[in-house]
Amino acid sequence: MPEPGYNPAEIMTVAAARRLKNGTVCFVGIGLPSAAANLARITHAPELVLIYESGTIGAKPDVLPLSIGDGDLAETADAVVSVPEIFRYWLQGGRVDIGFLGAAQIDKFGNINTTVIGSYEKPKVRLPGAGGAPEIATAAKEVAIILKQSKRTFVEKLDFVTSSGYYPNAGRNGRPGPRGRGPTTVITDLGVMRSDPVNRELILTAIHPGTAVDQVRDATGWPLKIAGNLETTSPPTDAELSALRDLHSRTAAAHGNVSVAE
Amino acid sequence: MRDGDAVALEGFTHLIPFAAGHELVRQERRGLTLMRMTPDIIYDQMIGMRCGSRVVFSWGGNPGVGSLHRFRDAIENGWPVPVEIEEHSHADMAASYQAGASGLPFAVMRGYVGSDLPKFNKRIQPITCPFTGEVLTATPALNPDVTIIHAQKADRKGNVAIFGIVGIQKEAALAAKKVIVTVEEIVEDLNAPVNACILPAWVISSISVVPGGAHPSYAHGYYKRDNLFCKAWDGISRDREQFRAWMKRHVLETKDFSEYRRSIESEMKVGHA
Secondary structure, three states: OOOOOOOHHHHHHHHHHHOOOOOOEEEEOOOHHHHHHHHHHHOOOOOOEEEEOOOEEOOOOOOOOOOOOOHHHHHHOOEEOOHHHHHHHHHHOOOOOEEEEOOOEEOOOOOEEOOEEEOOOOEEEEOOOOOOHHHHHHHOOEEEEEOOOOOOOEOOOOOOOOEOOOOOOOOOOOOOOOOOOOEEEEEOOOEEEEEOOOOOOEEEEEEOOOOOHHHHHHOOOOOOEEEEEEEEOOOOOHHHHHHHHHHHHHHHHHOOOOOOOO | OOOOOEEEEOOOOEOOOHHHHHHHHHOOOOOEEEEOOOOHHHHHHHHHOOOEEEEEEOOOEEOOOEEOHHHHHHHHHOOOOOOEEEEOOHHHHHHHHHHHHOOOOEEEEOOOOOOOHHHHOOOOEEEEOOOOOOEEEEEEOOOOOEEEEEEEEEEOOOOEEEOOOOOOHHHHHHHOOEEEEEEEEEEOOOOOOOOOEEEOHHHOOEEEEOOOOOOOOEEOOOEOOOHHHHHHHHHHHHOHHHHHHHHHHHHHOOOOHHHHHHHHHHHHOOOOO
């Protein structure tokens, strides 16, 4: 196969950025979601409102933040509020159109795990934990998730549900329920999955150029459903690629070549 | 500070009170309950130096870098001492500090829908709204014995100004029995806009002047985050003996934070404010 002129991480970020519409309010996780959201903001969506859980509303960082509370976010924001305020008035208050999250593991319903691999009491690997994700996942009007696809990350059964996608008993029998639609889109380095509006299972709706459907199936820990009208992602444009690469090189220069964790 | 106290060293990736944390390591405080939304490198150091026996937290990583190796080692292997964990989400911890500051026994929120966390943390419970019948989530107030924060400046009366990302410091301070503040400098006039985040002198127990006291985190308007240090910490903390030797050389064997800074700067050539 000829070299496409971009790498899998780049098309993943570009494909994710394209899904963020101008003028929407996006609650952004650090790492891959932040890269995609900022790419959208500096390309097709200049009025995209980025909210970071550190309390920065309308942040317009010139370089990608290394931590969720970098000074650049505060200096470029329309408003900086306290952490309780960001979660209570802005997220729980229903002012977020789209929550944009990463994950260590995901299942077919878009439930995500960022807590442990193995048992909770005696974990094989202790991951960082919940952060803002459980409430972002259920309070944002919808949720997009971005992560690299493999059998290790796309699993039949999660070791731990940190943040829920689909919750069969939630909202019934007096149990707390979600306010938003939950995960609607999952973007990976291989393609894009959308959640079935009825049974909520993820369906492969687009593959990136040069990717075979079997490759995506092989990187998924459950029998993946494929859409009848499977699309192919348009390759990144020169403008998208150069904006993304400039963003990454500005970021590397600013952070002393510390790469932004994915 | 006493052994066994519940202490919150707060600062949401900004203004993390490193100097105060190091002093707790030097004083060999033991059995502390360590509350902090993001344990970060400071609790990694304190846990690895046996200060804590319990950690109340909501996200435990080295931001932008990866794992907190000492925190993980304590949870996964009980080294150097086992730590009990009480784990929440950010929205929950923020609300629980707010409840603590408000004199309420618990916080109420729409939280944890469909999450497994309430199965493992009995301090997260459902509660029914008496007006609508809706089931929400309740978590108990956080009331630290001592909250320690770092701020940009204090005036001579002891009023403290915090600006930039103000995080959870005000709530954590007002929820605590005692408040200890370290500041970059003492000024004649805070020059603060009318709606600035100010903690009045009469809610604060003590103030120490520690320039650079948030390093390797940052102090908005004073110095930037030392990202190279945060990355180097990944290597320093990965190995138990290397970690201990580093803490001994730079923290236990230095008398204060300025000596610590000179010690690491001469060795690592990082962290110039």
